Amino acid sequence: MMLIAVLTLNAQLAPKAPLSSPEGDTIGSPLNRKTIEAPSGAVGGALRLSLDDCIAMARRQSVEAAVALDELRSAYWQWRSYKADLLPEVSLQATLPSWNKRYSSYQQADGSLSFVRNDYLGLDGALHITQKLWPTGGTLSIESSLDYLHQSTNASPSGGGWEGASLGGGREGANQFMSLPVAVTLQQPLFGVNHLKWNRRIEPLRYREAIARFLTETEQVAMQAINLYFSLLLAGEQVNIARQNLQTAEKLYEVAQAKRRMGTISQNDVLQLRLDVLTARSALTNSESNRQAAQFALRSFLNVAPPSAPEGATIVPTIDISKTIEAPIPEQSSPTRSLSGAVGGGLCYEDVLAHALENNAHAATMRRRQLEADYAVASARANRQSVSLYAQLGYTGTGDNFRGAYRDLLSNEVVQVGITVPLLDWGKRKGQRRMAESNRDIVQGQLRQQAQEFRQNIFILTEQFNNQAEQLRIAVEADTIARRRYHTNVETFKIGSISTLELSAAQTAKDQARQNRIAQLRNYWLYYFQLRSIALWDFERGCELTADIEKIVRQ
Numbered sequence: 202m203m204l205i206a207v208l209t210l211n212a213q214l215a216p217k218a219p220l221s222s223p224e225g226d227t228i229g230s231p232l233n234r235k236t237i238e239a240p241s242g243a244v245g246g247a248l249r250l251s252l253d254d255c256i257a258m259a260r261r262q263s264v265e266a267a268v269a270l271d272e273l274r275s276a277y278w279q280w281r282s283y284k285a286d287l288l289p290e291v292s293l294q295a296t297l298p299s300w301n302k303r304y305s306s307y308q309q310a311d312g313s314l315s316f317v318r319n320d321y322l323g324l325d326g327a328l329h330i331t332q333k334l335w336p337t338g339g340t341l342s343i344e345s346s347l348d349y350l351h352q353s354t355n356a357s358p359s360g361g362g363w364e365g366a367s368l369g370g371g372r373e374g375a376n377q378f379m380s381l382p383v384a385v386t387l388q389q390p391l392f393g394v395n396h397l398k399w400n401r402r403i404e405p406l407r408y409r410e411a412i413a414r415f416l417t418e419t420e421q422v423a424m425q426a427i428n429l430y431f432s433l434l435l436a437g438e439q440v441n442i443a444r445q446n447l448q449t450a451e452k453l454y455e456v457a458q459a460k461r462r463m464g465t466i467s468q469n470d471v472l473q474l475r476l477d478v479l480t481a482r483s484a485l486t487n488s489e490s491n492r493q494a495a496q497f498a499l500r501s502f503l504n505v506a507p508p509s510a511p512e513g514a515t516i517v518p519t520i521d522i523s524k525t526i527e528a529p530i531p532e533q534s535s536p537t538r539s540l541s542g543a544v545g546g547g548l549c550y551e552d553v554l555a556h557a558l559e560n561n562a563h564a565a566t567m568r569r570r571q572l573e574a575d576y577a578v579a580s581a582r583a584n585r586q587s588v589s590l591y592a593q594l595g596y597t598g599t600g601d602n603f604r605g606a607y608r609d610l611l612s613n614e615v616v617q618v619g620i621t622v623p624l625l626d627w628g629k630r631k632g633q634r635r636m637a638e639s640n641r642d643i644v645q646g647q648l649r650q651q652a653q654e655f656r657q658n659i660f661i662l663t664e665q666f667n668n669q670a671e672q673l674r675i676a677v678e679a680d681t682i683a684r685r686r687y688h689t690n691v692e693t694f695k696i697g698s699i700s701t702l703e704l705s706a707a708q709t710a711k712d713q714a715r716q717n718r719i720a721q722l723r724n725y726w727l728y729y730f731q732l733r734s735i736a737l738w739d740f741e742r743g744c745e746l747t748a749d750i751e752k753i754v755r756q
Contacts, residue, residue: 259426276411339389378606384595413562420734547667
C-alpha cells in the first residue's frame with residue numbers, strides 16, 4: 202500500500218491543522234481561535250487558501266459548525282441540570298402577607314350554618330433543604346418554619362380591623378405564633394421503579410454520546426470543506442484545461458488551413474478542426490460558469506462575504522496543480538513518517554474498529570437505547586401497584602408571642618403509608634407491560650443489526666482507504682502518460698501522420714486523466730477524514746480526538 206508515500210506527496214496537500222495545540226489546548230471544535238489561525242487574508246482581491254486554512258475556517262465559522270456547537274451546548278446544559286438535580290436544594294417558601302376580611306360560612310354545633318365575619322392577617326415562612334436519594338429513589342428534606350396569625354376582635358361590616366396590630370402584640374386582636382424549629386421528612390416510594398437510579402445510568406451515556414457526536418460532526422465539517430475545496434480546485438483546473446485546449450485547437454486549425462491550401466489535407470479534416478475550435482470555446486464558457494458555481498458554494502459554506510461586498514474576495518486554492526501532478530510519489534521503502542496502527546503502509550481494520558467502539562457515539566447510543574428499553578419494561582412492571590411512605594419527625598410549639606412559640610416544644614410526628622392497587626383494569630397494565638417487552642425485543646434486534654452494519658462499514662471504508670493510495674498512484678502515472686501521448690499526437694498531426702479523430706481521442710484522454718488525478722486525491726482525503734470521524738482518532742499522530750467542552754461551551 203502507498204499510504205505513507207501519499208502523505209509525503211506534497212506538503213501543501215496534507216491537512217496539518219492539529220486537534221491539540223502544543224500548549225495542550227484541545228480543540229476538536231470550530232471555535233478554538235487559540236490554535237486555529239485565520240488565513241493570511243485577501244491579497245489583491247483574492248483570498249488564498251490552503252487546504253489547512255479551508256478546514257480551519259470551516260471549523261471556525263461555517264454554519265454547520267455553529268449548529269454542531271449549539272447542539273453540544275444544549276446537551277451540556279442538560280447534563281449540568283441533571284448533575285445539579287442530584288445535589289441538595291435549598292428553598293425558601295413564604296407568604297408575606299395574607300389578609301382576609303370577609304364573611305364565610307360556619308357550621309354550628311346543631312348542624313345549622315351561619316355567616317360570620319372574619320378579619321385576620323397571616324404571615325408564614327419555611328426554609329427547606331431537600332436531597333434526592335438515588336439509591337432508593339426517595340426524597341429526604343429538613344424543614345424549619347414559622348407561622349403568624351393576628352385575628353381582629355372588633356371586626357364589623359363597616360370598619361375596624363387589624364390596623365393596630367403588631368407582631369409583638371395587638372391592641373385590637375389576638376396574636377398567635379406556631380413554630381416548627383426542625384422537622385425531617387422522608388418521602389419514599391415502595392416496590393416501584395427507581396427513576397433516579399435508572400437516570401444515573403442513562404444520562405452519562407447520553408452526555409458521552411453528545412460529545413462524540415460533536416467531534417464526529419466537526420470532522421464531517423472538515424469533509425465538506427475538503428469536498429468543496431477540491432470541487433473549486435477541479436473547476437479551476439477544468440477552466441485551465443479548456444483554455445489550453447482552445448489555444449491548441451486554434452493553432453491546429455491554422456495549420457490545417459495552411460495544409461489545405463497546399464492540398465495535403467482534406468476539407469473534411471479542416472471542418473472538423475473548425476468544429477473543435479467551437480467546441481473548445483463552448484467548453485471554456487461552461488467551465489467558467491462551473492467555477493463560479495463552485496466558488497459560490499465554497500464561500501457560502503465558509504461564510505465568506507461575496508466578491509461584490511466591500512470586504513469580499515475571490516477564494517483561490519493555493520495548490521499548484523501542475524507541480525502537484527508533476528511530483529513523483531516516493532516509494533514505500535523510504536517513508537518520511539508513519540501512521541499509528543498502520544500495517545504494511547495501510548490502516549489495520551482491528552485497530553480502527555477498536556477505536557470506533559471506544560470513542561464513537563454509536564457505542565454509547567446502542568448502550569443507551571438498551572437501557573431505555575429495559576427502563577420502559579421496569580416502569581411497566583412497577584405500574585401494577587403504587588405504595589408510598591411519608592414520615593416526618595420534628596418539634597413544634599405555639600405561643601402568643603415570638604419567643605413563646607419556641608418554649609415548651611412538643612413532638613411533631615407524622616407517618617403515612619399510601620397504597621393504590623387496581624382491582625379491575627381489563628388487562629390495561631398487562632398490555633402495557635407486554636408492549637414494553639415487545640418494544641425491547643425490537644430494539645435489541647435493531648441494535649444487533651446496526652452493530653453488524655457498523656462493523657461492515659468500517660471494514661469497507663478501511664479497505665477503500667488502503668486501496669485509495671494505489672488508485673492515486675495509478676492516476677498520477679496515467680495522467681503523465683496521457684499528457685505525453687497527447688503532446689506526441691499533436692506533433693504527429695502537424696506532419697500529417699494521424700487523423701483528427703485520433704488527436705481528439707488523445708485530448709479527451711488527457712483531460713480525463715488530469716481530472717481523475719484530482720478526484721482521486723480528493724477521495725483519499727475524504728476517506729481519511731471519514732475514518733477519523735468514525736474512530737475519533739488521529740491516525741497520523743496516534744492520539745484520540747478530544748475537546749475542552751467547558752471552554753468551548755462558555756465561549
